[in-house]
Amino acid sequence: MSAVPQTREQYSAHLPALHLLINLGWHFLPTDEALTQRGSTREVILKARLIEVLQTRRFDYKGEQYPLSPSGIDQIVRQVQALNLAEGLMAANERLYQMLTLGMTVTEFMPDGKKHQPTIALVDWHDAGANRWDVTEELEVLSTHGTHHRVPDVVAYVNGLPLAVIEAKRPDGTHVGQAMVDEGISQQLRNQRHDEIPHLFAYAQLLLAVSHTEGRYGTIGTPMKFWARWREEQFTDAQLGAWKNQPLNADVQTALLAGKPPKLQAYFRQLWAQPQLPTDQDRLLAALLEPERLLEFLRLFVLFDRKAGKVVARYQQFFGIRVLLERINLRRPDGGREGGVVWHTTGSGKSLTMVFLTKALVLHGNTQACRVVVVTDRLDLEDQLSRNFMNSGAFGSAVATKKDGEKAKVGSGRDLARRIGQGTERIMFTLIHKFATASKLPECYNSSADMIVLVDEGHRSHGGETHERMRKALPRAAYVAFTGTPLLKKDKTANKFGPIVHAYTMQRAVEDGTVAPLLYEERVPELTINEEAVNRWFDRITAGLSPEQAADLKRKFANKHAVYGAANRIELIAWDIAQHFSENVKKLDLGLKGQVAMASKLEAIRYKQYLDDTGLVSSAIIISPPDSREGNTEVDESKLPEVQRWWNTQCGQERRNL
Numbered sequence: 001m002s003a004v005p006q007t008r009e010q011y012s013a014h015l016p017a018l019h020l021l022i023n024l025g026w027h028f029l030p031t032d033e034a035l036t037q038r039g040s041t042r043e044v045i046l047k048a049r050l051i052e053v054l055q056t057r058r059f060d061y062k063g064e065q066y067p068l069s070p071s072g073i074d075q076i077v078r079q080v081q082a083l084n085l086a087e088g089l090m091a092a093n094e095r096l097y098q099m100l101t102l103g104m105t106v107t108e109f110m111p112d113g114k115k116h117q118p119t120i121a122l123v124d125w126h127d128a129g130a131n132r133w134d135v136t137e138e139l140e141v142l143s144t145h146g147t148h149h150r151v152p153d154v155v156a157y158v159n160g161l162p163l164a165v166i167e168a169k170r171p172d173g174t175h176v177g178q179a180m181v182d183e184g185i186s187q188q189l190r191n192q193r194h195d196e197i198p199h200l201f202a203y204a205q206l207l208l209a210v211s212h213t214e215g216r217y218g219t220i221g222t223p224m225k226f227w228a229r230w231r232e233e234q235f236t237d238a239q240l241g242a243w244k245n246q247p248l249n250a251d252v253q254t255a256l257l258a259g260k261p262p263k264l265q266a267y268f269r270q271l272w273a274q275p276q277l278p279t280d281q282d283r284l285l286a287a288l289l290e291p292e293r294l295l296e297f298l299r300l301f302v303l304f305d306r307k308a309g310k311v312v313a314r315y316q317q318f319f320g321i322r323v324l325l326e327r328i329n330l331r332r333p334d335g336g337r338e339g340g341v342v343w344h345t346t347g348s349g350k351s352l353t354m355v356f357l358t359k360a361l362v363l364h365g366n367t368q369a370c371r372v373v374v375v376t377d378r379l380d381l382e383d384q385l386s387r388n389f390m391n392s393g394a395f396g397s398a399v400a401t402k403k404d405g406e407k408a409k410v411g412s413g414r415d416l417a418r419r420i421g422q423g424t425e426r427i428m429f430t431l432i433h434k435f436a437t438a439s440k441l442p443e444c445y446n447s448s449a450d451m452i453v454l455v456d457e458g459h460r461s462h463g464g465e466t467h468e469r470m471r472k473a474l475p476r477a478a479y480v481a482f483t484g485t486p487l488l489k490k491d492k493t494a495n496k497f498g499p500i501v502h503a504y505t506m507q508r509a510v511e512d513g514t515v516a517p518l519l520y521e522e523r524v525p526e527l528t529i530n531e532e533a534v535n536r537w538f539d540r541i542t543a544g545l546s547p548e549q550a551a552d553l554k555r556k557f558a559n560k561h562a563v564y565g566a567a568n569r570i571e572l573i574a575w576d577i578a579q580h581f582s583e584n585v586k587k588l589d590l591g592l593k594g595q596v597a598m599a600s601k602l603e604a605i606r607y608k609q610y611l612d613d614t615g616l617v618s619s620a621i622i623i624s625p626p627d628s629r630e631g632n633t634e635v636d637e638s639k640l641p642e643v644q645r646w647w648n649t650q651c652g653q654e655r656r657n658l
Contacts, residue, residue, distance in 0.1 A: 012212045013168035013281060014153055015268055018137060018256060020282050023246045025128075025291045026135040026156065030255055034136040037160070041142040041149060043081075044200045046134065050077060050160030053132055059118035061110055068120065072106040076120060079104060080161070083202045089192060092202040093220050094304045100161075100205075101125075101299060123159060125299050128291040132159050141197040150197045152187075156289060162203045163298070164289060168281075169211040181216050184209030185224050192220055205298050206288055206312065215284030219302070221309040229512055230287045233319045240278035240286055248272060287315070300360045303352065314514070316344055317353045320502035321360055327501050328452065328478045329366060336449045336476030340501035346484035347515040348504050354454055354482060358427065361452065369450045373420075373477075374429045375470070376456045413437025417444035420473055432466055439469035451477035455497070457485070467496060570603065574610030582616040601626065601643045 022028050029037075029046075037046040054073045058065040068076075080099065083092045103119040110116050124130035134157040140149050156164035167184030188209060192201045201207075201220050208217045209227065216227040248256070253272070257265045288297060300321075301313035313321075320342050330338040344350050354374065361367040410416040410430035414437065419428055421443035432455075438444040451474050471479075481497040509515045577596065585592050598604040601623045611619045626644045 012170045013210055014137070015256070015260075015264075016212070016279075017154055017166060017168045017210060017281065017285060018135065019248065019268075019272065020244055020285050021135045021154075021156065021289060022248065022252060022256070023243045024286060024289060026133045026289075028252055028256055029134045029136040029157075030258065031136060031138050031140075034134075034139065041140050042146075044139075044141060044162055044197075044203065045081065046157055046160035047077065047081075048160070049132055049134060049157065050080065053159040054120070056130075057120050059108070059116075059120065061108075061116050061118070066108070066110075068106070069108055072108050072120070075106045076104050076122070080122070083199070085194075085198055085202060089194075089198045089201060090221055090304075090309060092198075093204075093310065096161075096203055097205065097302065097304070122161070123295070125295050128295055131291070131295075133157075133291055134160075139200075141200050143197055144195055144199070150191050152191065152200070155200075158294075162200060164206045164208065164294070165200065165204045166208045166210065166285075169209065171212050171214075180211035180214045181209040181227075182224065184211065185216065185218070185227050188218075189224065205302065206294075208284065208288065210281040210284060212279055212281050215281045217284060217288060217312070219310045219312045222312075228314050228514075230284050230315045231508075231512070232283055232287050233315070235283075235286055235290075237278055240282055241276075243286060244276050244278055244282055300363060301356055303355060303359070305352075311352060313352075313356055314349060314512075316502070316504040316508075317349060317356055320344065320353060320504070321357050323501045324357055324480060325360055325364060325367070327498075328361075328480070331449075332476075334476055337452070337478035338498060339453075339479035339481075340498040341481045341483065342502050343483055343500050344502075344504040345506040345509045345515065348484070348509050349514075350456075350482050350484055354456070357454070357480075362426070367450075367452075370452050371423075371425065371448075371450060372427045373451060373453045373474070374427065374456065375432050375453055376429070410434060414441065417441040417473075420444050420446050432470065435466050435469045435473065439473055444473045446474055447476055449476040449478075453477050453479045455479065455481045457483055570606050571610045571613075574607055575614055578611055578614040578616040586617065605643060605646050 018028065034046065035041070037048045038044065039047060051073055054068055054076060057068050059068070060066075080096075083096055085092050100122055103121045105117050105119050108116045108118060135154060136157070137154055138151050139155045139162075140151050142149055152165050153168045154166035155162050156166070165188065167187050169181060169184045171180050188207045191197050204220060206217060207219055207222070208215060214229075216229055218227040253269075257268060286293075288294060297313070297318065301318055303311045305311050324340070324342065327340050328337050332338060342350075342353065344353060358372050361370050361372065408425065408428050410419060410428055413434045416430050416434045417438040419425060420438065435444075453470070453474060479497050506515070510517045577594075581594055585594065596607060598607060604621050604623055608619050608621050611617055626641070626647050
């Protein structure tokens with residue numbers, strides 16, 4: 001009896017979702033009216049609504065405004081309907097997103113006989129009231145091969161385009177142990193497959209799964225584990241309550257309940273006559289689908305990343321960037337822009353936050369003239385950030401190439417000085433240390449207030465002279481520091497860059513499921529080095545010594561301070577790690593692994609050597625390549641620095657194995 005669970009979904013999630021959306025400003029479109037506008041279950045756009053909106057569009061020509069001709073409207077409708085899924089869902093979706101954000105160019109023949117090609121906006125991003133907001137339910141869509149239909153619970157249309165798809169599920173899952181919204185997410189993922197209804201998802205920008213007490217969101221291609229929760233930082237529960245308890249127009253209520261079982265109609269008429277408290281489902285729907293919020297979110301907080309696919313911002317990125325934009329638009333007494341510190345814990349998407357910020361700066365009218373300088377203190381971080389910017393479209397969406405990313409990286413101190421004083425690049429990447437050379441050159445100066453400096457891991461390398469040289473070269477720039485490291489109240493980062501403008505702590509990230517929880521167990525080397533490991537090490541090292549020499553050596557190591565300073569301290573700790581892992585983890589035979597973070601590449605190499613020597617565990621090193629330009633004083637290979645020699649040996653072994 002499929003009607004029973006469907007009714008339960010309508011009680012708990014489906015109708016409450018529609019009710020709130022209507023109160024947020026969406027027009028309820030009954031299923032049969034939506035089908036009439038679509039033409040058939042194979043079509044997913046509301047063609048009549050799109051045409052209606054396009055008839056209101058105007059373009060300028062020689063100082064006068066003109067409406068779109070029927071031919072111009074037809075050109076847009078045909079392009080919108082003809083999204084090509086042959087290259088895959090992601091490519092089609094990105095093409096539609098470009099149409100939404102960049103507008104569409106049409107050819108118009110003007111009264112003077114000349115041809116004109118205006119760009120027409122599909123969506124008015126600045127005035128929510130200039131768009132048409134429709135929401136419908138039970139949208140029956142024919143599958144690609146015409147073999148069956150799928151029926152998403154709720155679909156939200158902007159100007160006739162299905163931009164949001166919602167699966168509303170009852171709180172108790174149909175499978176034992178399944179999370180409330182997992183079933184809805186699973187359906188969203190299934191429906192995107194090539195033999196299902198991908199033509200609906202070619203248009204969809206936001207996907208939601210709600211179940212009364214819970215809600216998560218993603219976009220096309222988002223794996224289930226990355227569907228995110230939302231914590232609202234603007235709309236209060238009082239505001240949500242006002243939206244939720246706003247009385248429905250009688251005609252709208254009748255349309256919403258039409259065709260539903262009498263018992264269900266009676267239940268909701270009684271429910272909506274009483275005050276209701278907001279649920280987590282309400283919080284997610286309002287956070288993402290309140291019309292003005294949806295326009296802001298889709299315009300500024302969507303990226304197409306070549307590695308990660310399509311990415312939509314998480315709430316800490318959304319609100320952090322909002323605060324930053326407000327901060328950057330404040331002025332200091334010297335006319336420069338204000339800056340600050342963004343403290344988002346490691347693993348929360350800090351690099352993408354920087355990309356989202358750059359996109360927002362480019363699109364906001366009062367920051368469009370700004371140039372962005374991204375400053376790091378390590379070569380591997382510079383490479384990582386430039387890749388993230390390039391992959392995510394910061395250099396021009398689909399046209400960006402690896403060459404664009406490389407060109408944005410500053411090659412030398414002299415190159416940095418030239419770019420600061422005379423360059424026009426919108427984005428450039430540099431190491432902080434290059435300011436030491438650049439600042440000595442006269443051209444390394446730019447007093448513009450439209451320079452914005454983004455500093456990655458701002459808690460490091462910015463306490464001394466090099467930081468001051470950067471400030472001197474760019475005296476009126478806005479300085480924004482990003483860090484994932486917990487900050488103390490008197491931390492110098494805040495003193496150098498301004499106040500902490502937004503924080504996302506490790507505790508909050510763990511609660512959100514953004515990062516895995518970390519459990520710390522302190523093992524202080526001089527107190528907790530395993531006695532057996534120490535004895536085994538002493539037996540090895542004193543094998544060739546006299547009893548007197550061995551006793552003398554043991555006396556030296558009995559001093560806890562000597563252990564810290566001993567050349568073989570790493571070997572002691574390696575033995576302790578190996579034995580602890582072997583006894584407590586390896587014997588479980590669960591395939592579990594461990595990770596040891598080192599202070600340097602050299603330490604990593606030495607730890608591996610000693611771990612291998614124990615014979616208790618196997619290990620591998622993960623490091624970035626050493627800079628082959630540095631540290632070479634001899635031609636003799638045996639005298640190369642240890643790290644570089646190890647790297648060359650490993651690379652040679654890999655080549656031989658190919």
